[in-house]
Amino acid sequence: MAENKVREYCLIVEGAYLNEGEAEHALRDPFIEDWVEQTGHFKIHNIDDIQVTSGVTLGSLGVICIDERVFEIASVDPEHPLTAHKAKGVAETLRRQDMFDEINVQPRDEEVRRHLSDDEANDELPEDKGGTAD
DSSP states (O other), rough: OOOOOOEEEEEEEOOOOOSHHHHHHHHHHHHHHHHHHHHHHOOOOGGOOOOTTTTTEGGEEEEEEEEEEEEEEEEEEETTTOHHHHHHHHHHHHHHHOOOOEEEEEEEEEEHHHHHHHHHHHHHHHHHHHHOOO
16 A cells, blocks of 8 residues: 655744743643633643644644744644645744744754754764863
């Protein structure tokens, strides 16, 4: 059987958030507030009921810090990756929420995500190979 691989996309966002937790709150808070206004209450299991855009629930999105104040937002559900269309829909919704300074959609390639880590590792190589500690 041939597998149909869908190219996965993510959002690269910038904002004045110091860590993943703050960025995740910035992502979720406006949607949770809207949910509470509409229903009168929120319970954590409702996170999978809140639609960010067609076919994407709030609970299916995760946030990873990739650089200072730069974060990746992507699907945490391997069965439902963000397609280009869904990622653009999420980006439009987040722009309306105005919680991030910059929002860009791009293919989610492991090499691209690892690139920053590889650079950081290369910067540390001399210290790791017998360099002196500060």
